[in-house]
Each structure stands twice: as C-alpha cells, then as structure tokens.
Amino acid sequence: MAGLGTKEPSPFPGSVGAFRTMLEKQGIKYAYYESPETAHEWLTWRRCLNQFAAKLFQ
Numbered sequence: 001m002a003g004l005g006t007k008e009p010s011p012f013p014g015s016v017g018a019f020r021t022m023l024e025k026q027g028i029k030y031a032y033y034e035s036p037e038t039a040h041e042w043l044t045w046r047r048c049l050n051q052f053a054a055k056l057f058q
Contacts, residue, residue: 001031001055003048005038012040031055 033051038044
C-alpha cells in the first residue's frame with residue numbers, strides 16, 4: 001500500500017511517483033491512495049490506514 005496527501009511538499013510526490021513506476025515496471029501489484037487536501041500529517045496516515053485495513057478484511 002502506498003499513499004500520500006494531495007498537498008504533500010517536495011520531494012514526497014516525486015518520490016512516491018518514482019516508487020509506483022518501479023513497482024509497475026516490475027509487475028508488482030499494490031494499492032495506492034491519495035488523501036484529499038492533506039499533507040504529511042496525522043489525517044493522511046489515518047485515512048491511508050483506513051483504506052489499507054479495509055482491504056485486509058475483504
């Protein structure tokens with residue numbers, strides 16, 4: 001699972017984008033979530049955890 005807020009400062013968006021590209025090139029399946037209107041803060045982490053935890057119990 002990869003995720004970040006839509007208001008993240010540099011270098012986070014570029015780093016996460018490069019990581020996602022690498023995963024895709026290697027054929028690795030992953031989940032990605034963008035937290036609306038947040039940056040590197042507790043609400044971002046909480047929303048990402050909520051998305052990830054829901055997938056664990058599907």
